[in-house]
Amino acid sequence: MSTNLTVEVVSPEKRVWSGEAKMISARTLEGDIGVLPGHAPLLGVLVDGQVTIQVADGTSQEFKIHGGFISVSNNRVSILGESTD
Amino acid sequence: MGAQLRIYRRRMRSVKATKKITKAMELISASRILKAQQRVAASSPYANELTRAVTAVASFSSTNHPLTTPSESPRRAAVLIITADRGMAGAYSNAAIKEGDQLVTAIRERGLSTEAYLVGRKAVNYYRFRSRKISGSWTGFSDNPTYAHAKEISEALIAAFISDSITSDTGVDELHIVYTQFKSMISQEPEARRMLPLEVVESEAPAGLLPMYEFEPNPGEVLNSLLPRYVEARVFNAMLQSAASEHAARRRAMKSATDNADELIKSLTRLANAARQAEITQEISEIVGGADALASASAGSE
Numbered sequence: 001m002s003t004n005l006t007v008e009v010v011s012p013e014k015r016v017w018s019g020e021a022k023m024i025s026a027r028t029l030e031g032d033i034g035v036l037p038g039h040a041p042l043l044g045v046l047v048d049g050q051v052t053i054q055v056a057d058g059t060s061q062e063f064k065i066h067g068g069f070i071s072v073s074n075n076r077v078s079i080l081g082e083s084t085d
Numbered sequence: 086m087g088a089q090l091r092i093y094r095r096r097m098r099s100v101k102a103t104k105k106i107t108k109a110m111e112l113i114s115a116s117r118i119l120k121a122q123q124r125v126a127a128s129s130p131y132a133n134e135l136t137r138a139v140t141a142v143a144s145f146s147s148t149n150h151p152l153t154t155p156s157e158s159p160r161r162a163a164v165l166i167i168t169a170d171r172g173m174a175g176a177y178s179n180a181a182i183k184e185g186d187q188l189v190t191a192i193r194e195r196g197l198s199t200e201a202y203l204v205g206r207k208a209v210n211y212y213r214f215r216s217r218k219i220s221g222s223w224t225g226f227s228d229n230p231t232y233a234h235a236k237e238i239s240e241a242l243i244a245a246f247i248s249d250s251i252t253s254d255t256g257v258d259e260l261h262i263v264y265t266q267f268k269s270m271i272s273q274e275p276e277a278r279r280m281l282p283l284e285v286v287e288s289e290a291p292a293g294l295l296p297m298y299e300f301e302p303n304p305g306e307v308l309n310s311l312l313p314r315y316v317e318a319r320v321f322n323a324m325l326q327s328a329a330s331e332h333a334a335r336r337r338a339m340k341s342a343t344d345n346a347d348e349l350i351k352s353l354t355r356l357a358n359a360a361r362q363a364e365i366t367q368e369i370s371e372i373v374g375g376a377d378a379l380a381s382a383s384a385g386s387e
Contacts, residue, residue, distance in 0.1 A: 010134060012232040012321055014127040028301045043138055044301030045310045069311065071138050073296045078134045082232070082314065 004056050005037050007077045009063055011084045016063065020056035024077055026070055033070075041073040051079055087364045093357035097350060104346035107339045110173065114336035117228070118270065121329035125267065128325055132318045139315050141298050142308045150305075151247055152312045155282045159258035160250045162197045163220070163242060164189055165280075165320075167264040167327040168205035169335075170227040177265065177273070177334035178207035181327075184275035185263040192261070200257055202242065204324070220245075220255065228328055235321035242320075243313055246281050264323035265330035271337070273330035280319060283312065 004020040024035040028044040035042070046068040053061040068081035143153070166185040168178040185208075189199050200220040203209050205227040212219050221241050226234050248256035260281035265273050300307050 008130065008134070010131040012128055012131045012235075012318060013124070015130045029306065030302045033301070041296035041298045042301060043141060043298045043307055045307055067310075067314070069135075069138060069307075069314075071134065071141075071298075073298070080131060080134050080138075080314075082236075 003037055005035065005075050005077050007053055007079070009051070009053075009079045009081070009084060011081055016081075016084045017053075017061060021053045021077070022056055023054040024051065024070075024079075026051040026065075026079070028070070035070075035072055035077060037075050039072050039075075042070065043072075044070045046070055046079075046081070087360065090357060090360045090364065093353055093360060097353045097357065100346050100349050100353065104343055104350070107342040107346060111336055111339035111343055114332045114339060118329060118332040118336060121228075121325065121332050122267070125322070125325045125329055128318075128322060132322055135311070135315050135318050139308075139311050142300070142304055142311060150308050150312055152243070152281060152316070153283045156250070156258035159195075159197055161200060161257045162192045162259035162261060163200045163202055163245055163257040164192070165202040165238070165242065165260065165262045166204065166208050167262070167324060168203070168208040168227065169331045170206040170224055172207065173338060174331055174335035175338035177331055177338075178205065178211075181263055181265055181275045182208055182211050184277055188261055188263060188277045192259075197259070200245070200255070202238070204238065204327075228331055230321070230324040230328055232317070232321055235324055236317050238324075239313065239317040239320045242281075243316060262320065262323055264327045265334075267326045267329040267333065270333055273333055278323075280316060283315070 004022060005024065007017070007019060007021045007024065008015060009017040022037075026033060026035075026044075027047050027049045029047055030044075033042075033044065046065055048066045049064070051063045051065050051068075051070075053063075055061055063079070063081070063084050065079065065081035066083040068079060068084070071078045071080075164185055166181055168181045172178070185201075189201075192199050201212060201217065202220055203212060203222040204224070206224045209219065209222045209224060221238075223234065223238055242260055245255050245257045246260055250256035250258050259279065261277055262280050263275060263277045266276045267273055
């Protein structure tokens with residue numbers, strides 16, 4: 001099992017960001033969640049707000065997501081947002 | 086210069102001016118097809134992820150959602166037709182409108198009434214000219230649709246679908262969409278599809294078992310917010326494909342217009358040359374005839 005998450009941030013118009021990450025934190029309807037490698041498959045509705053990605057190279061990326069979802073399976077994370085920036 | 090020659094030259098000038106315009110439009114469309122194709126490609130990761138997610142929820146929960154449940158006694162169907170705002174694209178808009186007409190006939194045969202939702206000025210004009218009822222129309226963005234446009238359209242359609250067709254005049258039980266599928270640069274085909282009630286197609290979903298998902302907050306809630314997005318993404322994809330098809334159709338129409346102008350210029354040039362030659366021949370024979378007459382007149386006087 002790889003030790004990193006493969007992350008994609010996509011909006012309807014384009015793929016916003018993709019790469020390897022160590023951790024992701026986002027806020028779903030039920031509260032903040034953090035996703036680490038090996039996380040159980042998850043499908044969650046995101047509330048409007050920030051998604052933070054700890055990129056594998058040590059930097060961090062932040063996206064403002066509006067009307068989005070997060071889906072996690074087999075260390076693959078997709079963050080879908082109606083608008084992302 | 087003779088009158089005939091002047092007329093030919095004038096016609097050539099006007100054909101040449103037209104050719105310049107059609108050539109420019111051809112080049113513009115050619116560059117926009119590429120951009121439109123890239124937009125179709127750029128929207129597919131989102132659509133694929135969404136399809137995957139919808140498939141996952143639909144296969145792991147038995148929650149029924151109004152958007153996936155067919156009505157037991159359908160009364161009314163909405164038809165969304167996507168056409169162009171501008172002409173000069175050959176049969177592009179007409180093909181979509183015709184496909185829409187066929188669909189409407191097929192739906193009426195099943196005993197349902199139809200509501201027309203139109204995108205693009207061409208469809209709106211077609212319906213208005215024939216005094217047909219338009220339930221909703223959107224114009225001004227057919228060649229460059231954004232997600233916001235798709236969202237606006239989807240929201241109106243979903244609202245009509247959710248409201249009851251018996252108690253409300255605008256409520257519909259089915260939603261069909263007619264758009265032009267972009268198959269390749271030279272082939273675009275109008276296509277009719279049923280959008281609602283939804284059948285989740287798994288064409289793009291990867292083969293194999295889907296993992297057991299946890300849902301946050303719960304499957305019903307996830308489905309509630311996923312399905313409208315899914316409809317929006319489908320409408321958006323249809324609009325993007327139609328836009329690409331529109332540019333391709335326009336490029337083709339303008340290319341044949343340019344070719345025709347070339348032909349016309351060629352034949353007009355031939356006619357003008359013949360007219361000029363005839364003029365010269367006539368002038369020569371007039372001069373020769375005049376000289377002859379002078380010569381014979383002076384010979385007779387001596």
